[in-house]
Amino acid sequence: MDAPDASTRHADVMAFKESVLRHVRYSLGKDFEELGEREIGQAVSLAVRDRIIDRMLATDRRWRAEDRKRVAYLSMEFLVGRSLGNNLINLGLDEICRDALVELGLDLEEVREGELDAALGNGGLGRLAACFLDSLATLDLPACGYGINYEFGLFRQEIHDGWQVERPDAWTRDGTPWLLERPDEAVLVPLYGQLEEVDGPDGKAESIWVDWDVLIGVPHDMPVVGYGGKTVNKLRLYSARASDDFDMSIFNQGDYIRAVRMKMESETVSKVLYPSDSNEQGRELRLVQEYFFVACAIRDILLRFGEEHDDLALLPEQVAIQLNDTHPALAVLELMRVLLDEHGYAWDEAWTIVRGCIAYTNHTLLPEALETWPVGMLERVLPRHTGIVREIDARLRDTIEERWPGDAARVGRMAILHGGADGDADQEPVVRMAHLALVGSHAINGVAALHSKLLETRLLPDFHALWPERFQNKTNGITPRRWLLKANPRLARLVDDSIGEGWVTDLERLAELEPLAADACFRETFTAIKRANKRRLAEVVRAETGISLDPHSIFDVQAKRIHEYKRQLLLAMSVIHDYLSIVEDGHVPATPRSVIVAGKAAPGYWVAKQIIKLFGALSAAIEAEPRVREHLRVAFVPDYRVSLAERLIPAADLSEQISTAGMEASGTGNMKFALNGALTIGTYDGATIEMCEQIGEENMYLFGMRAVVVVGVLPCGADAARATYEASPFVRRIVDSFGDGRWAPDQPDRFAWLVGHLLEGRDRFLHLPDLESYLVTQDRVARDYLDATTWTRKAILNVARIGRFSSDRTIRQYAEEIWGLPIAQAAPR
Amino acid sequence: MRMDLARDGDVVIVTPREDRLDACTAAEFKRRLIDRIDAGERRFVVDLSDVSFVDSSGLAALVTIMKRVGLEGDLVLCGAADAVLRMLATSRMDRIFAIVPARHEALTSLRD
Numbered sequence: 001m002d003a004p005d006a007s008t009r010h011a012d013v014m015a016f017k018e019s020v021l022r023h024v025r026y027s028l029g030k031d032f033e034e035l036g037e038r039e040i041g042q043a044v045s046l047a048v049r050d051r052i053i054d055r056m057l058a059t060d061r062r063w064r065a066e067d068r069k070r071v072a073y074l075s076m077e078f079l080v081g082r083s084l085g086n087n088l089i090n091l092g093l094d095e096i097c098r099d100a101l102v103e104l105g106l107d108l109e110e111v112r113e114g115e116l117d118a119a120l121g122n123g124g125l126g127r128l129a130a131c132f133l134d135s136l137a138t139l140d141l142p143a144c145g146y147g148i149n150y151e152f153g154l155f156r157q158e159i160h161d162g163w164q165v166e167r168p169d170a171w172t173r174d175g176t177p178w179l180l181e182r183p184d185e186a187v188l189v190p191l192y193g194q195l196e197e198v199d200g201p202d203g204k205a206e207s208i209w210v211d212w213d214v215l216i217g218v219p220h221d222m223p224v225v226g227y228g229g230k231t232v233n234k235l236r237l238y239s240a241r242a243s244d245d246f247d248m249s250i251f252n253q254g255d256y257i258r259a260v261r262m263k264m265e266s267e268t269v270s271k272v273l274y275p276s277d278s279n280e281q282g283r284e285l286r287l288v289q290e291y292f293f294v295a296c297a298i299r300d301i302l303l304r305f306g307e308e309h310d311d312l313a314l315l316p317e318q319v320a321i322q323l324n325d326t327h328p329a330l331a332v333l334e335l336m337r338v339l340l341d342e343h344g345y346a347w348d349e350a351w352t353i354v355r356g357c358i359a360y361t362n363h364t365l366l367p368e369a370l371e372t373w374p375v376g377m378l379e380r381v382l383p384r385h386t387g388i389v390r391e392i393d394a395r396l397r398d399t400i401e402e403r404w405p406g407d408a409a410r411v412g413r414m415a416i417l418h419g420g421a422d423g424d425a426d427q428e429p430v431v432r433m434a435h436l437a438l439v440g441s442h443a444i445n446g447v448a449a450l451h452s453k454l455l456e457t458r459l460l461p462d463f464h465a466l467w468p469e470r471f472q473n474k475t476n477g478i479t480p481r482r483w484l485l486k487a488n489p490r491l492a493r494l495v496d497d498s499i500g501e502g503w504v505t506d507l508e509r510l511a512e513l514e515p516l517a518a519d520a521c522f523r524e525t526f527t528a529i530k531r532a533n534k535r536r537l538a539e540v541v542r543a544e545t546g547i548s549l550d551p552h553s554i555f556d557v558q559a560k561r562i563h564e565y566k567r568q569l570l571l572a573m574s575v576i577h578d579y580l581s582i583v584e585d586g587h588v589p590a591t592p593r594s595v596i597v598a599g600k601a602a603p604g605y606w607v608a609k610q611i612i613k614l615f616g617a618l619s620a621a622i623e624a625e626p627r628v629r630e631h632l633r634v635a636f637v638p639d640y641r642v643s644l645a646e647r648l649i650p651a652a653d654l655s656e657q658i659s660t661a662g663m664e665a666s667g668t669g670n671m672k673f674a675l676n677g678a679l680t681i682g683t684y685d686g687a688t689i690e691m692c693e694q695i696g697e698e699n700m701y702l703f704g705m706r707a708v709v710v711v712g713v714l715p716c717g718a719d720a721a722r723a724t725y726e727a728s729p730f731v732r733r734i735v736d737s738f739g740d741g742r743w744a745p746d747q748p749d750r751f752a753w754l755v756g757h758l759l760e761g762r763d764r765f766l767h768l769p770d771l772e773s774y775l776v777t778q779d780r781v782a783r784d785y786l787d788a789t790t791w792t793r794k795a796i797l798n799v800a801r802i803g804r805f806s807s808d809r810t811i812r813q814y815a816e817e818i819w820g821l822p823i824a825q826a827a828p829r
Numbered sequence: 830m831r832m833d834l835a836r837d838g839d840v841v842i843v844t845p846r847e848d849r850l851d852a853c854t855a856a857e858f859k860r861r862l863i864d865r866i867d868a869g870e871r872r873f874v875v876d877l878s879d880v881s882f883v884d885s886s887g888l889a890a891l892v893t894i895m896k897r898v899g900l901e902g903d904l905v906l907c908g909a910a911d912a913v914l915r916m917l918a919t920s921r922m923d924r925i926f927a928i929v930p931a932r933h934e935a936l937t938s939l940r941d
Binding site for chain 2: 017188190193196198199203206207208209210211212213214243341342343373384
């Protein structure tokens, strides 16, 4: 962005300062001197918001005038994190704000640190949605995100005696300046009730939907500022309200308590974000949540379309609806219902419109994570929609029969409605949401090349045979504004000084850094920045855990949701290996190592919570063992969230991406770490494979079985695990340590379950068959780290070659290949 | 519940004078119309001009009244605001009711 002259800049600083003071007095109703930390943050944010709103209104006017096709990005989760710092950067106001706050005796860093994260997501899927919104606005594309305004975001994680304890995350407790409530745009959402046959005026029986309840969806708009500040789109999050303040009929009968309870029950719909990986089957509230936000979004999309157009047949030319996983797949049914029932379209015409608009992104290959809903529950909550899904299913079955006559097995594999009389007679009939989403979409995509290939060959091969043209790949990306410019300002400045600022909107220009990997002076500065980031993280870790990390040690970081397939247990076993090598073999590692782990376990996920406890136990054992702790430290940093990621990632030397091959759809943490100069130790999984193609295997540490081998080993996983255990004394010692009580002196059998788990075929994630390869590779890392010049050269090449993994590139591909949305020439590059 | 009842020939014109036809008002609305049906009236215009919100109780009352009027009688809705029309469509009840924009059109349709 162009630098203003000194007098203009001074005027801007003074104007910003006045704006803050005005909000202190007239928005918060206080004197500046009596402000608390949160209120200072609010006043500053409100001053920033003023500048955003002007641009948001201008953007909205521009979209209406240009009448361009618009993207509706439907996602149950948007893991936004903090907004103040990112908005300032994207508006180009960070220096002005910083100076204005200095005038007021305040520090921008401290003000930013006081903001609560908007944790409206579990992990990668939600953060991807937030990165995509940033790129959509930066690329000047008309787009709106649609989701739920959860009153409580993902739980706040505390660690008590090594165990995870969940606390509610009331992220808007003190109000948030970033949400603009729009009660005038509230929409009605009917649900429950039943269908009833009634004779119409001509005597013909019609099926009507009676006895439904109604929720009110109140939109709250969160501005999404594109880099440069030209485009400000919206993230529209809906809160559920009861249809009236009270159900007056109950209230009038004198039952005040019941009236209030029913109102509260209605409003629970937007109360809480469901943690992932818990058993969502049977959770009717989750189904209601999914329908609630989808119904609100479809109503909003059609209202907006209706302002400019009156022929719904044109909807696919004007609106692209992207489903972020199957959670919004009810959009297929809701849009069909609206077209059929409210607009009188015939089935085929309505279906053409629906499929023309909708596209679906798959995020998982894990069978247990594929969403299904019992037909009985769907019928209770959405009786009319159930009729529609039955019709879609019947037509799909006809299509399959036409293509593969008499192939009942294939029909069973592909049908949307599965189980009951049609499939396993003992199984409750369910709706397979991935099949519904796919059938109702013109495109389905995976999120990394391997994942997309496995979708075609393993998860949905029959559908690929039927409609190969619908299958695409869109490898995920990350926004460089949040994950380098904001998270790592020192490195960003070095890059600016070296190659200019163009990389911010054209990340592939980082390639211009490549020659500087051979420049000793550049390497020295790069190393100094990493060291400074490590010192800053060490302060955070000390404050959070009491553990002191040596910034000269290698910072080995695994930060992501705790899940067996992500294999935090593999890292724990590597720590045990190092510990036992020091204590029992007298073998000192080549370089001191600080293992830093962060991540949340779903509250009902027992194994994941045990793994957190294990890291705590290892940490305690190391702190108590002087021979070990000068070579090895372990810290589990509580409450992993976007703002903590912004501290962890810039400080990492080594990025752990060690999922069982074929199980991580893409990963985006892998990209964030590499962008910040960490080397990856990882498996051939997800987007790590494509990163390797760009960065070069010689600049990464890849190990373990590939996906194709994993498939072969899985059926005999116990044998493979046992063979590794028998063959390797190191592996045997690690596994046996779980049984001998070493890591839990207070309860020696605490981790004994792991012995059976790893050896007796219950480990579907094949920890032991990959363990030796992992230990050897970790040893190589430790030795290589001693050669600082080579290590830093590789780290610089990681940064220089990661440009392809910008979410700007991903969004360009969605726009051009799925949404049919031309990107304006003026869009920044 | 406030409601006007008027007559145009053999047609009874019913005008709820309430903002909401919902669980609070629907029962009385239904009872008063059924009283008229029981008294032998068979042709009705329901003018919804004052109603801005109708819930499933209100719609259920209209369905009950229509069933009681029967095939030999007539029930025409008019004056429904967009929000009310949308709820009628959402419930698919626009398929079983005769709905016209204005009262005079309702009366004309019954004369025809």
